[in-house]
Amino acid sequence: MFLSTIPRCLASPPLGWVNEIMNTNVFILVEGYVKDGGETVQSTVTLIQDGETNLIVDPGMTKDPFAIVNALTEHKLTPDDISFVIITHHHPDHTRHMGLFPKATLIDYSAKYEQDKWYDLPTGDYQITPHVKTMRTPGHTKEDITVLVSEVHTIEPNKLVTVGICHLWWYEGKEDDPTAQDMIALRESRKKVLGLIDYLIPGHGNFFKVA
Numbered sequence: 001m002f003l004s005t006i007p008r009c010l011a012s013p014p015l016g017w018v019n020e021i022m023n024t025n026v027f028i029l030v031e032g033y034v035k036d037g038g039e040t041v042q043s044t045v046t047l048i049q050d051g052e053t054n055l056i057v058d059p060g061m062t063k064d065p066f067a068i069v070n071a072l073t074e075h076k077l078t079p080d081d082i083s084f085v086i087i088t089h090h091h092p093d094h095t096r097h098m099g100l101f102p103k104a105t106l107i108d109y110s111a112k113y114e115q116d117k118w119y120d121l122p123t124g125d126y127q128i129t130p131h132v133k134t135m136r137t138p139g140h141t142k143e144d145i146t147v148l149v150s151e152v153h154t155i156e157p158n159k160l161v162t163v164g165i166c167h168l169w170w171y172e173g174k175e176d177d178p179t180a181q182d183m184i185a186l187r188e189s190r191k192k193v194l195g196l197i198d199y200l201i202p203g204h205g206n207f208f209k210v211a
């Protein structure tokens with residue numbers, strides 16, 4: 001699923017990125033769903049490309065066990081090319097395949113994990129690459145984060161947009177969350193996220209516009 005893919009030159013590139021073509025893209029590798037009253041689930045798996053850095057969000061349960069690898073192949077990537085894996089929360093339908101990427105740093109709501117290193121991220125707010133960061137947004141679980149991807153520029157003509165990826169919504173149109181650990185926190189987190197994004201990628205559905 002295509003969201004964005006045209007190279008963009010930064011007018012004022014930050015130090016270290018001088019003269020590089022910047023290119024912030026977001027692709028849905030696997031579109032999630034929920035069926036049979038929750039007994040059949042597939043996670044929405046997202047690929048973010050920020051410049052030369054490849055990040056995967058929620059490599060979870062998929063009907064086809066090779067779905068994620070096959071989707072990466074279409075982008076001319078292998079699991080070795082993934083530098084970061086981010087999980088929005090710790091439910092297995094969103095973490096099932098997080099071990100698939102041997103070179104990736106794993107990031108969750110409170111830490112990043114590299115080989116045998118465990119680095120705490122006490123606030124849960126973490127700038128991963130120039131255009132990708134995480135933010136603590138409890139509700140579905142207490143350990144939920146939202147991934148924010150800024151300056152995605154080809155979804156709308158002549159407009160840079162911000163995309164949020166999280167499990168505060170299961171899919172477009174789903175107003176409530178019957179399994180939320182804390183509905184009050186979930187509603188507060190939704191308000192916070194809606195104030196920051198233009199498009200949302202939910203836990204088990206396709207992306208949609210929020211404003």
Ligand SMILES: [Zn+2]
Pocket residue numbers: 091093094167203204
């Ligand atoms: Zn889920």
